[in-house]
Amino acid sequence: MADKTAPDSSRRSERSRRAIFDAALALVGEVGYDKLTIEGIASRAGVGKQTIYRWWPSKAAVLLDAFTAGVDDYSAQGLPDTGDLATDLKSVLRATVDEFNDPAFQAPYRALAAAGANDEELSRTFVARLMEPGTQVYADRLRAAQEAGEVADGVDVRIATEMLLSPFSQRWLMRTGDLTHEYVDTLVDQVLGGLRPRD
Secondary structure (H helix, E strand, C coil), rough: CCCCCCCCCHHHHHHHHHHHHHHHHHHHHHCCCCHHHCHHHHHCCCCCCCHHHHHCCHCCCCHHHHCCCCHHHHHCCCCCCCCCCCHHHHHHHHHEEEEHHHHHHHHHHHHHHHHHCHHHHHHHHHHHHHHHHHHHHHHHHHHHHHHCCCCCCCHHHHHHHHHHHHHHHHHHCCCCCCCCHHHHHHHHHHHHHHCCCCC
């Protein structure tokens, strides 16, 4: 009689987790955060709702995990360093413009930002798991540029990073203007104009 291999529960769990993430991200785009439910996610993912509740306490927690699933890879990779700070920043921010203008990205990000406005714990977790790692890779790149002489010695790279990212975030979140490649190119040029070493 042939041996039967026992099912790999960790593999099955990972498949279920991925299905739940995909379902949460798709549904929040279709129905919005207010109408997103654990039951709806479970039905779309093909799992029981108790499976979701075993891993997450709320729909916000599911959505946050789904949305931040790839953050560690991004943080480990860091920003490119070709030796030309302006080119590197423009390249990454142009790609970020494309991502932020993608409806599949917009829906969960806006949902989490809105939910976080009324939920301090969610907001802190969102910042710690998504925004802070992203901010840190920019700060690291600016610090490398400072060491290479592209940024003045006295510049606080953390504040410089916020000078670069905060206008981007505000324009997108508040819809104060179009988020375009031309906008981020100008933003980079103007911010770096204030950071360069003075002769």
